Amino acid sequence: GSGDPHCGWCVLHNTCTRKERCERSSEPRRFASEMKQCVRLTVHPNNISVSQYNVLLVLETYNVPELSAGVNCTFEDLSEMDGLVVGSQIQCISPAAKEVPQIITENGDHHIVQLQLKSKET
Structure with missing residues (x-):
């Protein structure tokens, strides 16, 4: 970060801003002014076979607001569904077979799909 305690990352709004412009910034883990305060996630499993569908993905969260x-x-643009928040974990289900296009690439038999988490508050 810049070292400015008033400037940092407004977590749920996904923006770099001044603290007073970040909604509810006084609440725990909503505003990060140092790298050590940033959100971190780990996903289990971290990869699945292209032939597996509806797999439970468990995301361990660190420095995440309430x-x-x-x-x-x-x-990506394949599917969107409710995540289940259980303590410090978020559970998501990978897309169903009908939501995943057949994977035919020149790069081999893999395809990287980006998972994005969005707060319903924002």
């Missing part, structure tokens, strides 16, 4: 409003799990 998420009682809920979250959506979005897999």
